[in-house]
Amino acid sequence: MEAVFIDHRQPIPTNNEACVLALGVFDGVHVGHQEVIRVAKEIAKSNHIKLAVMTFEPYPNEVLQKKNKNPTCRLMSLDAKRNFMSELGVDRLYIMKFDLDFAKFADVDFVQKYIVPLGAVHVVAGFDFRYGYRGTGHMGTIQAHGMNKFGVTTVEQVSHGCEKISSTLIRESLLQGDVEFVATCLGRFYETEGRVVNLSPPHSSVSFLDILTSGCSLPPEGFYDVCVYLDEKEKIHRTPAYLFVNEQGEPLVVIHARIRGKVKVRWIRRMSEVRENSRKNQYALG
Numbered sequence: 001m002e003a004v005f006i007d008h009r010q011p012i013p014t015n016n017e018a019c020v021l022a023l024g025v026f027d028g029v030h031v032g033h034q035e036v037i038r039v040a041k042e043i044a045k046s047n048h049i050k051l052a053v054m055t056f057e058p059y060p061n062e063v064l065q066k067k068n069k070n071p072t073c074r075l076m077s078l079d080a081k082r083n084f085m086s087e088l089g090v091d092r093l094y095i096m097k098f099d100l101d102f103a104k105f106a107d108v109d110f111v112q113k114y115i116v117p118l119g120a121v122h123v124v125a126g127f128d129f130r131y132g133y134r135g136t137g138h139m140g141t142i143q144a145h146g147m148n149k150f151g152v153t154t155v156e157q158v159s160h161g162c163e164k165i166s167s168t169l170i171r172e173s174l175l176q177g178d179v180e181f182v183a184t185c186l187g188r189f190y191e192t193e194g195r196v197v198n199l200s201p202p203h204s205s206v207s208f209l210d211i212l213t214s215g216c217s218l219p220p221e222g223f224y225d226v227c228v229y230l231d232e233k234e235k236i237h238r239t240p241a242y243l244f245v246n247e248q249g250e251p252l253v254v255i256h257a258r259i260r261g262k263v264k265v266r267w268i269r270r271m272s273e274v275r276e277n278s279r280k281n282q283y284a285l286g
């Protein structure tokens with residue numbers, strides 16, 4: 001998959017092949033997002049054209065965040081998004097720089113300056129996709145804004161019960177430790193990267209992992225059932241794990257396995273919260 005960065009201060013890439021273009025932030029690439037991409041892929045396949053996705057970086061929520069609010073914690077890094085989009089069969093990922101100047105683009109200007117020139121012959125997004133200054137553009141306006149130069153497919157809401165599956169819902173569930181529900185919404189387990197740090201005493205049967213959040217959310221401190229993978233996705237251990245934050249504010253995980261190097265941690269299930277007499281050192285050394 002090709003990744004193309006676009007900065008609105010620079011000319012846009014030229015000679016763009018005809019494509020079906022899916023639009024949105026896609027943080028976490030949850031099952032609702034996957035449906036948008038699946039629909040776009042079907043259309044691309046039946047028309048023998050490329051599948052492209054446009055995402056925004058940083059996220060509009062991060063840029064437009066009110067000063068007194070915490071920045072949004074992400075569900076995935078840009079690298080992880082690139083990898084997963086590639087696995088889903090996306091041929092080209094446009095990464096549109098989103099800043100306060102870009103946010104001021106009128107809806108019609110965004111479509112004419114970017115969507116049409118990027119070769120979109122069909123645009124796919126969810127029912128609630130918005131674009132343009134103050135989010136005035138939507139799926140009912142996008143075709144007219146493009147002077148009918150492309151077709152449009154709107155994907156209906158993918159829900160859990162009556163609730164829309166959204167990145168916001170997933171972030172909230174993660175912060176409550178409900179990693180099982182998070183997995184339901186993502187269609188796969190939540191994953192973070194970690195690196196073994198040299199904290200465990202010699203001959204102990206545990207390892208300490210430094211969790212590299214890269215700005216992504218973590219579940220709260222407590223005991224979890226996790227799977228630890230080597231970089232190549234080879235599963236090495238399913239183990240109980242204890243997540244805690246050290247005095248420097250860094251998240252660490254203690255696992256019941258003696259390993260080294262860089263790993264991926266898949267969060268399977270929350271077992272319990274931090275218990276009175278199960279402090280990290282007792283767990284680690286016991």
Ligand SMILES: Cc1cc2nc3c(=O)[nH]c(=O)nc-3n(C[C@H](O)[C@H](O)[C@H](O)COP(=O)(O)O)c2cc1C
Pocket residue numbers: 023024025026056060064102103104105106110128129130131132133134135
């Ligand atoms: C050109 C452009 C300008 C935008 N301006 C605003 C804005 O002024 N205020 C706002 O809340 N969102 C703005 N957005 C963000 C959209 O409302 C929306 O979050 C974004 O297009 C991603 O869609 P999604 O949230 O459905 O993934 C803008 C988006 C685009 C493409």
Ligand SMILES: Nc1ncnc2c1ncn2[C@@H]1O[C@H](COP(=O)(O)OP(=O)(O)OP(=O)(O)O)[C@@H](O)[C@H]1O
Pocket residue numbers: 023024025026027032033035036061124125126127128129155156157158159164165166167168169
């Ligand atoms: N549950 C869903 N069902 C169908 N389409 C969806 C769903 N969630 C998002 N989409 C669509 O996927 C694209 C990316 O959406 P976006 O990144 O805004 O997702 P979101 O989960 O609603 O995020 P947030 O909670 O941060 O608003 C948009 O086209 C959006 O309309």
